[in-house]
Amino acid sequence: MTDSVEIRRGVYYDSVTLMQVSQRVRTAPGVSDALIGMGTELNLGLMRENGFEVPAEAGPNDLVVALRAADDEALAGAGAALEAVLQELLERSRATGGTTEVAPRTISSAARRSGAGLALISTPGTHAVADALDAISSGMSVVLFSDNISVADEIRLKDAAAARDVLVMGPDCGTAVVGGAALGFANVVRPGRVGLVAASGTGAQQVMCLLDLAGEGVSHVLGLGGRDLSAEVGGRSARQALRALAADEATEHVVIVSKPAAPEVVESLEQLAAELGVPVSWATLGRGRADLTAAVEDVLAALGTPVPTWPSWPAEGGGGGAPSGGSLRGLFCGGTLADEAMLVAEPVLGPITSNIPLAGSPRVSGTDQLTGHAVLDFGDDELTQGRAHPMIDPALRLERIREQGADPGCGVLLLDLVLGHGSHPDPSGELADAIRDARTAAAGRGVELPVVVALVGTESDPQGLTACAQTLAAAGASVHTSNAEAVRVALSHLGTPAEPTPSQTGRTDR
Amino acid sequence: MSTSPLHGLLSREPAVVTAGAPLFADALRAQAVPVTDVEWRPPLEGTADAVARVLADPRRVEANALALERITSAGAELVRLAPASEALDLKPGEFLHSGPPLTWERASGPMRGALIGAMLFEGLAETEEEAVEKLAGPDITLAPCHSRGAVGPMAGVISPSMWVFELRDPVHGTVSHCSLNEGLGKVLRYGAYSEEVLVRLRWMRDVLGPVLGEAVERHGPIDIKAYLAQMLQMGDEGHNRNRSATLMFLRDLLPHIVTQVGERSAEDIAEVCRFVGANDHFALNLVMPACKLAMAAAKGIEGSSVVVTMARNGTDFGIQLAGTGDEWFTAPANTPQGLFLGSYGPEDANPDIGDSAITETAGMGGFVMATAPAIVRLVGGDVDFALTTTRTMYEITLGEHPTLQVPILEFRGAPIAIDAVAVARTGVLPQINTGMAGRVAGVGQVGAGLVTPPEDVFVQALQALAERVPAGGGAA
Numbered sequence: 001m002t003d004s005v006e007i008r009r010g011v012y013y014d015s016v017t018l019m020q021v022s023q024r025v026r027t028a029p030g031v032s033d034a035l036i037g038m039g040t041e042l043n044l045g046l047m048r049e050n051g052f053e054v055p056a057e058a059g060p061n062d063l064v065v066a067l068r069a070a071d072d073e074a075l076a077g078a079g080a081a082l083e084a085v086l087q088e089l090l091e092r093s094r095a096t097g098g099t100t101e102v103a104p105r106t107i108s109s110a111a112r113r114s115g116a117g118l119a120l121i122s123t124p125g126t127h128a129v130a131d132a133l134d135a136i137s138s139g140m141s142v143v144l145f146s147d148n149i150s151v152a153d154e155i156r157l158k159d160a161a162a163a164r165d166v167l168v169m170g171p172d173c174g175t176a177v178v179g180g181a182a183l184g185f186a187n188v189v190r191p192g193r194v195g196l197v198a199a200s201g202t203g204a205q206q207v208m209c210l211l212d213l214a215g216e217g218v219s220h221v222l223g224l225g226g227r228d229l230s231a232e233v234g235g236r237s238a239r240q241a242l243r244a245l246a247a248d249e250a251t252e253h254v255v256i257v258s259k260p261a262a263p264e265v266v267e268s269l270e271q272l273a274a275e276l277g278v279p280v281s282w283a284t285l286g287r288g289r290a291d292l293t294a295a296v297e298d299v300l301a302a303l304g305t306p307v308p309t310w311p312s313w314p315a316e317g318g319g320g321g322a323p324s325g326g327s328l329r330g331l332f333c334g335g336t337l338a339d340e341a342m343l344v345a346e347p348v349l350g351p352i353t354s355n356i357p358l359a360g361s362p363r364v365s366g367t368d369q370l371t372g373h374a375v376l377d378f379g380d381d382e383l384t385q386g387r388a389h390p391m392i393d394p395a396l397r398l399e400r401i402r403e404q405g406a407d408p409g410c411g412v413l414l415l416d417l418v419l420g421h422g423s424h425p426d427p428s429g430e431l432a433d434a435i436r437d438a439r440t441a442a443a444g445r446g447v448e449l450p451v452v453v454a455l456v457g458t459e460s461d462p463q464g465l466t467a468c469a470q471t472l473a474a475a476g477a478s479v480h481t482s483n484a485e486a487v488r489v490a491l492s493h494l495g496t497p498a499e500p501t502p503s504q505t506g507r508t509d510r
Numbered sequence: 511m512s513t514s515p516l517h518g519l520l521s522r523e524p525a526v527v528t529a530g531a532p533l534f535a536d537a538l539r540a541q542a543v544p545v546t547d548v549e550w551r552p553p554l555e556g557t558a559d560a561v562a563r564v565l566a567d568p569r570r571v572e573a574n575a576l577a578l579e580r581i582t583s584a585g586a587e588l589v590r591l592a593p594a595s596e597a598l599d600l601k602p603g604e605f606l607h608s609g610p611p612l613t614w615e616r617a618s619g620p621m622r623g624a625l626i627g628a629m630l631f632e633g634l635a636e637t638e639e640e641a642v643e644k645l646a647g648p649d650i651t652l653a654p655c656h657s658r659g660a661v662g663p664m665a666g667v668i669s670p671s672m673w674v675f676e677l678r679d680p681v682h683g684t685v686s687h688c689s690l691n692e693g694l695g696k697v698l699r700y701g702a703y704s705e706e707v708l709v710r711l712r713w714m715r716d717v718l719g720p721v722l723g724e725a726v727e728r729h730g731p732i733d734i735k736a737y738l739a740q741m742l743q744m745g746d747e748g749h750n751r752n753r754s755a756t757l758m759f760l761r762d763l764l765p766h767i768v769t770q771v772g773e774r775s776a777e778d779i780a781e782v783c784r785f786v787g788a789n790d791h792f793a794l795n796l797v798m799p800a801c802k803l804a805m806a807a808a809k810g811i812e813g814s815s816v817v818v819t820m821a822r823n824g825t826d827f828g829i830q831l832a833g834t835g836d837e838w839f840t841a842p843a844n845t846p847q848g849l850f851l852g853s854y855g856p857e858d859a860n861p862d863i864g865d866s867a868i869t870e871t872a873g874m875g876g877f878v879m880a881t882a883p884a885i886v887r888l889v890g891g892d893v894d895f896a897l898t899t900t901r902t903m904y905e906i907t908l909g910e911h912p913t914l915q916v917p918i919l920e921f922r923g924a925p926i927a928i929d930a931v932a933v934a935r936t937g938v939l940p941q942i943n944t945g946m947a948g949r950v951a952g953v954g955q956v957g958a959g960l961v962t963p964p965e966d967v968f969v970q971a972l973q974a975l976a977e978r979v980p981a982g983g984g985a986a
Contacts, residue, residue, distance in 0.1 A: 017887045019849035019957070026853075033853050042695055046852040100897035103549035105905040105936035110527040114546040117519050120538070122530030123550055126558050130935065131529050131550075133565035140527065141519050145534070156566055163568075167516050181524035181543040184534060220520055244515045392533065421537040462540070 001032065001068055002075050005052050008063040012038065013089075018063075021085050025067070028081035030074025035066040036082065107131055111138040120183050122146055125171070129153045132168065136161050143183045143223065144170025147381060151232050154225065158236035167240050173223035174201030174389075174422075177208070184223075185391055187420035188460035192217020194299065195251035197241045199224040199258035200285075202334025202379075203292060205418055205456050206483055207257050207283055210296040212458045213481060214308050219250040226335075229261030235269055242269060246276035253279050255299055259339060260286040285339055287358070291484035292340055313469040313479040315451070326411025326447075328352070328494060329404050330375035330487075331397055333390040337416045337454060337483045338377040344487040349373045349494070355380050371409060376400070391423045398434040405438030405449060412450045412493040413438060416483065419457025419468060428468035432475035439476050450493040451477040454486035556969045557934040560976035564931055567979040569813030577816040577832045578909045578927045580807035581872070585680045586738075586800035587731040591723035593715075595670035597687055598658050603634065606655040608666025608865040609823025610838040614645045614652070618824030620701025620860050623951030624665030625652075627703025631711045632669050638703070656819055657836075659806060660687040661798045661865040664699035664947055665824065672711070673719025675796060677734060679803040686799040686806065690714055690722075693789045695954055700947045701860075702954035713781075721774060721782045725766035732762060734800040737793065738874065739913045742924070747882035748797045749866055749875030750943040750958060755793035760786050798865065801872035808832045808927070815975055816908065817928040820871045820940065820963060824863035824947070829967045831930055834974050841966035846946050848959015849887075858956045860949040867942050867963075873911050873926035876941035876960065877903045881916045885943065899941050900925065906932040906940065930975070933968045 037043035125148030198204035283295035332338035442449035635641035814832035880900035910923030
């Protein structure tokens, strides 16, 4: 063992730095001990305790370097290591530091920094309640995209929000437009005088796109989540949304878009609207009620705006020959559009099998083999477990589309495609490929498979309405901006009467 | 109804905070809408339900606002020094210790060393063996310093004959106590109890305490809270660096110390001045009770999720919340990471120990590391690390302290009032700067470094807080 004790005058490092330096030098090869410190009583004592012979003249303003190594060579190595560490310290002090900004970790932290009035929450359902509460207590309104949130939690969130005069849009709210900002899945529509209150995401998108195509614009689209108009939730958010829109200068007419709502909730909202003096139209899907297109046409009439011919694009190459005798197969991304399809088709075809069946109709799993007339919603919770919504990740649906081409039971393929912010950036190309494959497969069994697409979008959407329509039409699909019209066109391809009614195993109305 | 419902949401330019799928933030940016992204992570395991319940507690926002107000408005004046027997009514055989409640059986090496030293110092045992035997017996009582409103660094052992500082919060009327700092190296609080240690303790009892006590008496109450604010301006963070407050304290008392010459020997007076001036940590024992007063002001606020105590006894780390009374939530203490004195290494370090984490609880120490860049190398860190650490602490605190300011962050207030809910939601743990005691009784200090509380204390605390949410108040 070789010891070396060196005194360096005129240098100063703080003790913490020197502890660090010692630690580094100690790891050099062959080094058994390194005590590097200013010559304080404490440090000199430690060096002496460790058997170093420290010169008496070492004082607190001297740097004392005590090294112990296996041999002279290792000792020289330790010295080199020390120089390297000190050089490194010098360089680090000269280096320009990186950014020390820290990203906000919670919504309240982000709100403090930005003063934003709105939170868009798409965290997992088990945590989203906490995130929403955090936003509410920070005085922010919330678009709650997350699903799998209990009714009890929804009610608590909405009560907490009302108490702080903020709005909870959701849970499971896919679409909102606030002050021109599209949140979640929403189309780029012209600004205008119609305010939407929507308990249905794709339903709202259909309505706003049709209004846009007719030359009317929206002021705001306030989503509610699909359950808000149920008896349990009692229209808690709808009431707030209605009040806000009534007070909004831009809004002249309110359209409430929903699936069937609890009658007492409808009544109370109509009362409220009367008190507020704001005209309200209902675009409410249900048996015996107008479809969304018809509801929009009523709104246009009320506004004195002419109803246009809803744009459509015929399938290139004819798109469907003689009726094949097969069934309707609807494969949808939009739950409301799927509902509407069933409501339009049921009077013609009888009960329609679905993973979201109408009351009294048979229910299947979204992964089951389809028989007879069937409509699937790929946005249903069962099919989005562990994966993105089909408007973002279309793979599952594309697979089923291809499968249908080979299924002799498939007489017409009815599809939707919803454009806008949040949706797949180039959804028509992949869908066109799948349509082509399905039609090729059908041709293989001697059938020309008609394909009808309800295309919900506007020219201003990032994907472009006409461009998408042309891509789909080129693949052999007829394309319609009205979903109801698309369904009727699909029905026209089915020459055979409806199949016998299967057993009634469907779940209750949703 | 206001003419502008929802805080004017529909009439102002939209600005959005997003949490979750980045695609929605991208879509908003594509529309030129201002977006602030949350760097979202799942909450600490086992806290999701409790977090939701506590966040839904209708009392929470107001309770936390009250806690923040009390913490930041609390004052801290040094009013006197006295033996613990008098100030804390500590009886012979009663010892206070740092951290959550502890038994001799579970005590770590440094805690045992300090208790042995205190037994010898109090004359309750003649030898180490006798001290150990008695400490294991029924006649000795151990209690946390915090249970008496006191705090003690490292082992934090306070025995009846030791002199303590007495601080008073003139705003809320609370009182806190802390022992006098012995310096570095072989000292009782690090578990050393050799004759050298006992000699120093006797001198502190017989000379230091009385001289400082007389000086404070002559000076009148000293505003310690003002020291705290000034320290941060002078590059100290109040936990591992207390150089400036030590010298300010000495400066303020010096006239009243030196005028005791005549009543005391000039040697005694000189030694008092030398001792205080040479011990850069002397003011830690003033900073700690000042921080304790701030946090004590927030104790017992129903529904508040503010952490009012973080303390360790060398075995367990414990926290208390404003909304859960005197209940402790404990888990095995982590061992600090850092740098070592002499040839000591990580294997020599005891798990985290001391009430000094009260400084972090009150927004000092690791929370204002940015203000004391000289200490960041404790973790081989750099100045960026210090800045990032402080900025990160804002993510788990309710507010910023109006008078404790960090110059390098443009005099932004220190991150203050740790929210246990925010800790659970973000997984960001409070950063604590600390000394390291030797694992073996009698060794003393082996290093200094950084440590965080074990996650589990926050999990337990939140569950307990959730249980206290009134029925129907919290989300399911």
